[in-house]
Amino acid sequence: MPILSRETTAMIKPALAGLALGALALAPFAHAERIFVSNEQDNTVSVIDGESLEVIEVINVGRRPRAMAFSSDGSELFVAVGDDEAIDMIDLETLQVVRSQSSGEDPEVIRVDPNRPYIYVSNEDDNIVSVLDYERRTLVTEIPVGVEPEGLGISPDGRWLIATTETSNMAHIIDAEIMEAVHHRLVGARPRHAEFNHDGSKAWVSAEIAATVSVLDMVDTFDVEHTIRFDVPGVPRETVQAVGVQLTSDGRYGFVALGPSNRVAVVDQQTYEVLDYILVGQRVWHLALNADESRLYTTNGVSGDVTVIDVENLTALQSIPVGRFPWGVIVQP
Amino acid sequence: MSVGMGRYLHCMRGVVSRELLRFVHQRSRFVAALVRPLIWLFVFAAGFRMALGVAMTDPYKTYILYEVYIIPGLVGMIQLFNGMQSSLSMVYDREMGSMRVLLVSPFPRWYLLVCKLLAGTLVSIAQVYVFLTIAWFYGIKAPPMGYVWILPALVVTGFMVGALGMLLSTFVKQLENFAGVMNFVIFPMFFLSSALYPLWRIREGSYLVYQIAAMNPFTYAVEMIRFALYEQLNLDAVMIVVATTLVLLALAILGYNPARGMMARKGGG
Numbered sequence: 001m002p003i004l005s006r007e008t009t010a011m012i013k014p015a016l017a018g019l020a021l022g023a024l025a026l027a028p029f030a031h032a033e034r035i036f037v038s039n040e041q042d043n044t045v046s047v048i049d050g051e052s053l054e055v056i057e058v059i060n061v062g063r064r065p066r067a068m069a070f071s072s073d074g075s076e077l078f079v080a081v082g083d084d085e086a087i088d089m090i091d092l093e094t095l096q097v098v099r100s101q102s103s104g105e106d107p108e109v110i111r112v113d114p115n116r117p118y119i120y121v122s123n124e125d126d127n128i129v130s131v132l133d134y135e136r137r138t139l140v141t142e143i144p145v146g147v148e149p150e151g152l153g154i155s156p157d158g159r160w161l162i163a164t165t166e167t168s169n170m171a172h173i174i175d176a177e178i179m180e181a182v183h184h185r186l187v188g189a190r191p192r193h194a195e196f197n198h199d200g201s202k203a204w205v206s207a208e209i210a211a212t213v214s215v216l217d218m219v220d221t222f223d224v225e226h227t228i229r230f231d232v233p234g235v236p237r238e239t240v241q242a243v244g245v246q247l248t249s250d251g252r253y254g255f256v257a258l259g260p261s262n263r264v265a266v267v268d269q270q271t272y273e274v275l276d277y278i279l280v281g282q283r284v285w286h287l288a289l290n291a292d293e294s295r296l297y298t299t300n301g302v303s304g305d306v307t308v309i310d311v312e313n314l315t316a317l318q319s320i321p322v323g324r325f326p327w328g329v330i331v332q333p
Numbered sequence: 334m335s336v337g338m339g340r341y342l343h344c345m346r347g348v349v350s351r352e353l354l355r356f357v358h359q360r361s362r363f364v365a366a367l368v369r370p371l372i373w374l375f376v377f378a379a380g381f382r383m384a385l386g387v388a389m390t391d392p393y394k395t396y397i398l399y400e401v402y403i404i405p406g407l408v409g410m411i412q413l414f415n416g417m418q419s420s421l422s423m424v425y426d427r428e429m430g431s432m433r434v435l436l437v438s439p440f441p442r443w444y445l446l447v448c449k450l451l452a453g454t455l456v457s458i459a460q461v462y463v464f465l466t467i468a469w470f471y472g473i474k475a476p477p478m479g480y481v482w483i484l485p486a487l488v489v490t491g492f493m494v495g496a497l498g499m500l501l502s503t504f505v506k507q508l509e510n511f512a513g514v515m516n517f518v519i520f521p522m523f524f525l526s527s528a529l530y531p532l533w534r535i536r537e538g539s540y541l542v543y544q545i546a547a548m549n550p551f552t553y554a555v556e557m558i559r560f561a562l563y564e565q566l567n568l569d570a571v572m573i574v575v576a577t578t579l580v581l582l583a584l585a586i587l588g589y590n591p592a593r594g595m596m597a598r599k600g601g602g
Contacts, residue, residue, distance in 0.1 A: 262386055262396065279386045279396050303388070307395055319395040 033290055034332045035297050036077060037306055038065040039323025045079060046306075046322040047095065048297075050290065050331070053308060053320055057095050061088045066327045067109040069119070071134065077330070078119060078134070080107040087119060087132065092332065101137055104130045109193075111154040111161070113176065120161055122149040129163050131179060141179050145172040153194025153203055160218060162203055164191035171205045171214070173222050183222040188212040192242070193286075197269065198249040204228075206242035206256060213242055213256055215272065228256075228272050235261045244286035248293050253311070255296055257284040264298055266314055280307035281319050285326075291333035299326035344440050345448045352452030355422075356459075366415065366460045370407035371467065378403045390531050392563040401473055405559035406528025408461050409551060412487065413494045415457035417519055419449070420498030424505050436589075443586045446499060450582070453498075454491025461487055479562040486561040489574050490554040496581035503588030526552040550577040 033050035038061075045065060047057035062081030065088070069078050076098075077090040085105055091098045103110075104123040107130075111120045117135040127147055131140040146168030153162040154176075161174040164187070171191060173183035188207025195204050196218065203216040213228040230240050241259030247269060248254075254267040263277040264284060281300025288297045289311070296309040305319045306326060356363065378400035386396040393401075426432040435445055465480065501514055525542060526549045527535070536543035546552050553570040560567035 279398055281389075281396055303396075305389075316395040319389055 035288070035290075035306070036068060036330050036332065037297075037299060037322045037326045038068055038079060038328040039304075040064055040066055040301070040325040040327040042323035042325075043081075044323050045077075045090065046326070048306065048320060048322070050295075053318055055320065055322060058323070059090060059095055059097070061090070061097055062086055062100065067107075068328045068330045069110050069112045070330065070332065072112060072114060072117065074332075077332075078110060078112065080110045080121065082106050082108060087121070087134075089134070101132060101134060103132060104128070104139075104142075108150060109152045111152045113154065114156065114158040116158070120152055120154065122152050122163060124148050124150065127165075129161070129174065143174055143179055143181060145174075145181055146170045146184070151191060151193040151205070153196055153205075155196045155200040155203075155218065156198065157200055160196075160200070160203075162194040162196075162205065162216075164194055164205055166190045166192070166208075169207070171203075171216060173216075173218075185214075185216060185222065185224055187214040187224060188227070188242075193245050195245040195247055197247050198251065204245045204247065204254060204256075206245050208241045208243055208259065211237070211240040211242050211258070213245065213254075213267070226272050228254075228267055228274065230256065230258055230265050230274060232258065232261045232263050232277050235263070244284075244298075246287040246289050246296060248289065248311070250293070255287055255289075255309075257287050257298060259283055259285065260302075262300075264296070264309065276314055278309055278314060278316055280309070280316055281305045286328050288329040288331050290331045297329045297331065299329045301325045301327065341440065341444065344438065344444070345451065348435070348445065348448040349452040349455060352419075352449070352456060356456045362418070363460070366411060366418075367464060367467070369414065370410055370464055373407055373410070374400060374403065374468065374471070374473075387531065390533065392560045392565045392567075402531070403529065404465075404468055404473055404475075405562055406523075406526070406555050408464065408483075408487070408558050408562075409490065409526075409528055409555040410523055411460050411464055412454075412457045412490050412554075413519055413523060413551065415453060415460060416491070416494030416496075416498040417501075417514060418498075419453035419456075419495055420502040420505070420514070423449070423499065423502040424507070427502075428507070442589055446586055446589060447582075450492055450495040450499065453495045454488055457491045457494075458484070458487045475562045476564050479564050482561040482564055483558060486554075486557045486571075489571070489578060490558060493550065493554060493574055493578040493581065496578055496585050499585035500581055500588055503585065522549060522551045525549050526555055528552075528555045550574060553577075 035048040037046040043063050045059040045061055046055050049056045061079050063083035065079045065081050067080045079088045081088050086100045087103045088097045089099045103121045105125045107121045108124055109122045119132045119134050121130040123130055129143040133140050145163045146165030148165055148167045149163045150166045151164035161176050163172045169189055171185045171187050172181040175182045187205045188210025190208040191205050192208045193206045201219050203218050205214045211230050214224045215226040217225045232240055239260040242256050243259050244257035246255045251269050254269045256265040260283045262282055264280055265274050266276040267274050280298045282302035284298045285301050286299050294311055296311055298307045304324055305321045307319045308317045310317050387402045525545045535546050553573040556567050557570040557574055
């Protein structure tokens with residue numbers, strides 16, 4: 001006598017098939033994302049597993065690693081190593097530096113062109129933005145900007161590039177077609193970072209000393225159309241320094257790292273109202289959203305850790321110790 | 334046997350309901366019990382916001398505001414004051430003669446005292462949950478299951494501070510002497526513990542104070558509550574608190590023994 005009747009088997013079979021399909025559909029999510037963190041004083045990049053939230057690998061790179069970016073095809077991670085005046089390129093399969101490209105003096109921030117194999121590099125001491133071809137390993141051009149270029153932002157379509165200069169206190173809007181700065185706008189004191197929103201219509205430029213974010217219209221006027229100010233209750237004003245910025249693609253939240261005030265500001269992307277301040281580690285510098293934007297990762301330079309923020313509930317979940325002075329963070333989906 | 338068990342339960346119900354009734358009828362006591370920790374939370378802890386957060390320490394997984402840190406300490410404070418309040422009421426009962434009514438009951442004395450402790454503990458737990466609810470609406474939220482895990486920790490702590498109060502009540506002859514108990518027991522126990530500052534921070538300030546705090550059983554009660562509120566078990570703290578409770582309870586029962594305890598010497602009861 002069979003253990004299961006024919007009717008029962010007929011009922012179970014579609015259920016099993018459904019389960020198998022469900023498992024297949026979930027398979028892409030089973031692959032945990034990886035978070036890369038550059039440790040400025042350790043000359044390493046820490047790799048955190050997105051599921052266990054533990055450091056699973058430490059990659060040795062050049063001296064003073066700061067900004068990072070993925071190649072357009074997602075196979076490599078580029079790391080600006082300031083004291084080596086180069087961009088180290090890490091193979092994301094082997095997690096090893098496979099090559100290095102000269103970048104000009106003191107590269108700090110880098111961005112990758114979404115359409116061409118170009119890396120844009122801000123060279124603080126030379127007052128230029130260098131454009132490197134990472135396939136041909138050549139210098140494409142150098143774009144003169146203001147004094148001490150620092151932050152770089154690129155529009156999602158690759159048309160516009162914004163370079164912020166910390167002594168000129170300006171945002172220089174570069175037309176990526178002609179590789180020339182075509183607009184120059186005054187922003188807050190010591191601008192640090194530029195970030196475009198999802199459709200490229202706005203750019204947020206943070207200013208460290210002014211503790212502000214200037215929102216630029218990137219469709220018509222290229223002017224500053226709003227200035228967001230931060231004031232953390234009970235925290236000395238001088239410790240509030242706006243640095244890293246991340247914007248959710250649904251147009252809901254803007255996150256701004258506020259340096260030694262140890263807070264990340266949550267801003268309504270539509271009304272520019274500051275909704276909340278989330279406590280994280282000491283001297284929070286840069287931020288990264290994961291692929292589905294459910295989590296925000298922050299680098300906390302002085303406390304040497306990364307705080308994981310739950311975006312839905314706007315709460316800090318956990319802080320993960322990494323190397324000394326973590327600077328940049330980027331998430332591989 | 335079942336009849337006997339029923340009688341025991343009846344006795345327990347009587348002692349507990351008397352204590353709860355007394356608590357419900359004394360509205361000012363209820364308000365006072367809540368106002369004390371709330372002032373600490375809203376005034377003292379809010380003033381420390383500018384401390385830029387408390388560094389990562391177990392059981393917290395990330396940085397927290399000082400007002401988040403202080404919550405378990407204030408929960409302990411509620412229970413500590415309540416335990417002392419119970420001891421005060423025992424002194425009062427003894428002066429008024431109602432203690433005599435209780436102690437002439439046919440049930441064993443230790444059982445009556447345990448019932449009395451249970452009653453005081455239940456009162457303190459009610460106060461704690463009201464306090465945690467206010468803190469929740471103030472924005473200090475623990476994981477939901479933490480509010481369940483904290484319950485056994487509150488029972489053990491309630492018994493510990495209650496037994497301490499009971500033991501003290503055997504030494505305090507008159508109601509007027511209770512101020513001394515406040516100065517010499519409640520304040521040192523609370524301030525020389527991890528209720529207000531983490532032990533590592535106390536150690537940075539004074540090694541001597543750290544050593545005292547590390548020997549203070551109230552520190553472990555607070556840590557047990559802190560870990561339970563964040564869904565974790567601090568086994569060391571649990572063992573120390575349970576052991577302290579048993580010792581204090583035994584001494585209190587001994588103290589209330591008319592043949593051998595302090596009561597005999599004082600002629601009270």
